[in-house]
Amino acid sequence: MKNYLVTGGAGFIGSNFIHYMFRKYGDDINIINVDALTYAGNLENLKEIENRSNYSFVKADIRDKEAIDRIFKDNDIDVVVHFAAESHVDRSIKNPEVFVETNVIGTAVMLNSAKAAWELPDGTYKEGKVFLHVSTDEVYGSLSDPKDYFYETTPYDPHSPYSASKASADLLVKAYTDTYHFPAKITNCSNNYGPYQFPEKLIPLMINNALTGKKLPVYGDGKNIRDWLYVDDHCKGIDMVIESGRIGEKYNIGGHNERENIHIVKTIIKTLKEILPPDDPRSANVSEDLITYVEDRKGHDRRYAIAPDKIHNELGWLPDTSFEDGIKLTIRWYLEHEDWMKNVTSGDYQEYYKRMYNE
């Protein structure tokens, strides 16, 4: 039975990944979820699986070497799936230090602990061990020519403290494979959307604001382009890379779903209007009049677009969910989980929102 150590499993993609893996492998795997439960970590995301005998949760910080070493000592880990990170660009612009600490130092701790646990006296590694580092397309910077795409060979050119910290972590992982032949692989994925995404990110923020009649703050001219992927398709790609990707390689993941931000916002409004029953009191709030253009994000990357040729050609990965279906699934999920949204937007979130949007 394969034993997975998932870091950041209480966050958006990590929790979707854990659900995905139990749906796919059932009782044939074991998952240990290690998460510090920052503002972005939420055990409510895992309520349906928390009592499984092949799942356990450890509250620990990936910067805490002793705690991470102990987990490797107490468990024979086969696969590390490293999601844990500070993930929001706007927060990185306001407070970069924690991004360096968690995303760079935390990744170094994870690499060192896994290496110490897996390395044999002759410098090779126990069989079948894999360290999958989950990264982002933002490390490649911003595309200006509409015919260009991010390939695995595209030079790194990060602009925000977030993407710079992720780029640093990627390079550390690469250095471990180059120097120590450490069994790592990297995935660089485009923007994810789906259930359990914290409403500081574009799609859940716009859904929540539209339903509650709050302004929809569009940065700059609204024409920045992101390449959207339904979260389950990302999880499928990660699983395929763990199973069949080559050690020391990186794989871009994206589904050719490039959209301008303003298009996303208008699609959310249109879809909410279609889905909400007319007698639902929330439907009265939903209107394009809520769209408000606000000051642009500092250093705002213009366009991201992934070329997923490598993962497609080598591993046969293709996304299953079109944007049109994915956005409906996502909106329905948020409509059915009003309590989840209320819980995550109480307390600290209000302070964050005021600081971010009212100043």
Ligand code: NAD
């Ligand atoms: P998230 O912010 O929703 O979740 C991050 C999780 O990491 C949270 O559960 C948080 O508690 C945990 N965490 C943070 N600091 C920690 C620490 N020091 N120790 C232990 N746990 C800690 O992020 P997400 O959107 O799910 O992203 C997960 C990973 O995927 C990140 O590495 C991110 O860079 C990458 N990624 C995200 C996207 C996207 O669109 N969201 C796209 C590509 C790659």
Ligand code: DAU
């Ligand atoms: O590309 C992958 C990355 O996608 C991940 O690595 C990051 O962890 C993830 O947060 C995401 O980064 P973005 O900055 O692209 O996502 P965000 O949802 O913050 O913003 C998407 C776009 O929408 C971006 O161009 C900024 C814009 N935006 C965002 C917010 C929150 C707005 O116009 N208004 C907003 O209020």
